[in-house]
Amino acid sequence: MGANIVCVTSSGGLPIFSRKIGNVESLSFSTIGSLNGVHLFGKSKGLLLESTETENSTVVWKEYDDSLILICVALMNSKVIVEEIIETVYNALIVFVGSNEIKSFKNVERFKRSLRPAHPIIDCILECLDFGDRNTNLDLLKLVESILCREGKTLQIALDSFVEVIGTEFGCLTIENCVAAATDGWWSLAGIERKILSHVVRSSSHCTSFDMPIYLPLKSPTVPLRLVSVCLINPIRVNILCGSTPDLSVISQKSFQCWSPIVDTLKLAVQSHPRNIPSNLGFHDSINGFLLVNMSMGKFLLCTSLKSTKKDSKSCAETLKTFYYNAARIFEKNETLHQPLETYWVAEYHKLHAIKEGDDLICVLFHSGIPTPCMRLISRETLNIIVSQGELDWSRSSSK
Amino acid sequence: MDTKSDVKTTAVIQRDWHSTPEGDDFFKKFSSPAGRRLYGVLERPVIFDGIEEVTYKVLFIGKCGVGKSHTISHLAGLYCGYTKTDTIGIEVTDVYWPVKIWDKVIIFKLQCWEAGESSMKKYNHIVESCQDKVDLRVFVFSYTDTSSFTDLPAYISSTSDKDMSQVAASIVIGTRNGSKAVVSPSEIKNFKMSYGIEVYSLPQAYSGKMAESIPEIHPLMNDICEILWLRDQHYIMNNSVTV
Numbered sequence: 001m002g003a004n005i006v007c008v009t010s011s012g013g014l015p016i017f018s019r020k021i022g023n024v025e026s027l028s029f030s031t032i033g034s035l036n037g038v039h040l041f042g043k044s045k046g047l048l049l050e051s052t053e054t055e056n057s058t059v060v061w062k063e064y065d066d067s068l069i070l071i072c073v074a075l076m077n078s079k080v081i082v083e084e085i086i087e088t089v090y091n092a093l094i095v096f097v098g099s100n101e102i103k104s105f106k107n108v109e110r111f112k113r114s115l116r117p118a119h120p121i122i123d124c125i126l127e128c129l130d131f132g133d134r135n136t137n138l139d140l141l142k143l144v145e146s147i148l149c150r151e152g153k154t155l156q157i158a159l160d161s162f163v164e165v166i167g168t169e170f171g172c173l174t175i176e177n178c179v180a181a182a183t184d185g186w187w188s189l190a191g192i193e194r195k196i197l198s199h200v201v202r203s204s205s206h207c208t209s210f211d212m213p214i215y216l217p218l219k220s221p222t223v224p225l226r227l228v229s230v231c232l233i234n235p236i237r238v239n240i241l242c243g244s245t246p247d248l249s250v251i252s253q254k255s256f257q258c259w260s261p262i263v264d265t266l267k268l269a270v271q272s273h274p275r276n277i278p279s280n281l282g283f284h285d286s287i288n289g290f291l292l293v294n295m296s297m298g299k300f301l302l303c304t305s306l307k308s309t310k311k312d313s314k315s316c317a318e319t320l321k322t323f324y325y326n327a328a329r330i331f332e333k334n335e336t337l338h339q340p341l342e343t344y345w346v347a348e349y350h351k352l353h354a355i356k357e358g359d360d361l362i363c364v365l366f367h368s369g370i371p372t373p374c375m376r377l378i379s380r381e382t383l384n385i386i387v388s389q390g391e392l393d394w395s396r397s398s399s400k
Numbered sequence: 401m402d403t404k405s406d407v408k409t410t411a412v413i414q415r416d417w418h419s420t421p422e423g424d425d426f427f428k429k430f431s432s433p434a435g436r437r438l439y440g441v442l443e444r445p446v447i448f449d450g451i452e453e454v455t456y457k458v459l460f461i462g463k464c465g466v467g468k469s470h471t472i473s474h475l476a477g478l479y480c481g482y483t484k485t486d487t488i489g490i491e492v493t494d495v496y497w498p499v500k501i502w503d504k505v506i507i508f509k510l511q512c513w514e515a516g517e518s519s520m521k522k523y524n525h526i527v528e529s530c531q532d533k534v535d536l537r538v539f540v541f542s543y544t545d546t547s548s549f550t551d552l553p554a555y556i557s558s559t560s561d562k563d564m565s566q567v568a569a570s571i572v573i574g575t576r577n578g579s580k581a582v583v584s585p586s587e588i589k590n591f592k593m594s595y596g597i598e599v600y601s602l603p604q605a606y607s608g609k610m611a612e613s614i615p616e617i618h619p620l621m622n623d624i625c626e627i628l629w630l631r632d633q634h635y636i637m638n639n640s641v642t643v
Contacts, residue, residue, distance in 0.1 A: 096488070113486075113518075114518065116485045116486060117485045117486055117487075117488045117516075119485055120485065204491070206438065206473065206478060206479075206493075207438070207472075207491040207492060207493045208438065208439070208440065208441065208492050208493050208494045208511075209441070209491075209492045210489060210490060210491045210492065211489045211490040211526070211529070212488050212489035212490075213488065213489050213519060213522070213523055213526075224523075226489070226525075227489075230440075230441055231438065231439075231440035231441065232440045232441060232442045233439075233440040233442050233443045234437060234438050234439060234440050234443070236440065237440075244525045245525075247525070247528075247529050247532070248490055248492070248529050249529065249532070249533075252441055252492070255441055256441050256442065259441075259442055260442055263442050263443075266442070
């Protein structure tokens, strides 16, 4: 199971990069040439080749700015998902080089080199594909992972005053790369921007602090900003977007000054991971785990360690991911006149149920013993337990 | 000028402290065979509570691809099995290292800075931020890339200090020293002679998961700490003379 994504130039079909995930062969040079050739052939006849499907894989082509063509070949994933992967990858390229460079690069070799730092991010994006196996990390396309802790409000206040000290509007606090608090400015970024920034922070979390020039694909595609991230206590990081000042050492110093008074609160907040919800919240016995998505804010919360071991928790997460991609994502579309509100799967070892209420969508994984008609009630109750906790502030900005 | 000869004659750091029961105990608690962990700005190893800590800024400079990030991970005892691409912007990693100076244990906190070459060329604020108040410059080259070695003089001359009262110390680290080395020992010797900067060598980069190798980096880390310590002593002495 796996996928390949390649990028070639529109003008000459020269390969820019090729990345893959999973247990598949990398695409050979001749295959890349043929895939590009068939797209080019259509183009010369005034046809736009969008996608094709084989027995078990999907191929999608997409050309951007008359400059680059991205081609993705993925097993077991639908056209919609593959298209979203391509779109996210293209936006990730903008993050590293800006849109002007993509539209008008002169030297292919130099352009290839400048895109090399984007490779780890492209790999992270490919991990969002669902292959129904347990070899990938659990990550969802376009949604940032979040964590709820009792200390959330204190963290939010501290973060708001920290960004004010630095002189920016954009800041977020992450625990093991899950958002624990973020400023209104951060939530005002496009979902895809927030997601790519979260990939960038995750792939650079091996250092104490970093200061990286980046572009925002929608908000600032031609003028670079700085993404500065400081590790407060491992694995809590504070990440901000700012202009050319203040200096990284000043930001580190200010981080120390602003956050050291609440270091104990930070230590308590870390304990919410990996459960991702406060330990005193109890749920119905029949639940093995759940995935909660807030569609308007573009965030998700995954809780899979309610009572299972680490190994079970991973398989529980993978099952929820497959269910979300294949059954529950339909709720996010607003195309049809009649909106579905619920869906469920019944399998040999477990049952899954998803329900949508307002902007929230919850997918719950039950053990197989639960009577099917009861799932609706318990899912609703689970959603209620989280949403009704004012201090957890799950729907913070969506209500604004 | 010749910092190294100063170091050798003075030898303020107890070189074999790590093999004494006290030092061994320290290092055992501080690291595990799987490596050390990364510490945020609000924390430090618990076993260092109550012990004096000194902080220094160490800047790693060298051609793209010579292994600056890898060297820093190696000194920090962090896992570095992934293929690292060119660093974008600045990365700072805090490295803690305990040493015994005379009869006192002191924790050195080395803030290891490095910046990607392409970002340095493109953004002024990155250069300024990196060069500001540096205590030690570590010039890095790769034994398998001659040009990275021949470029060293250019890097050294381009990073001179504006404030002459606080001149940063310098050392050179050569990475990937193994069978494929193309930089010869005589070239290294000539370099040391003409620049008076000590050259240290690290072996071929580990391809797989990097296990902690404290004994291997002991001499290098002790030397770095000693250079910084002596530089401070000189600074204090010079300043008290002017006062």
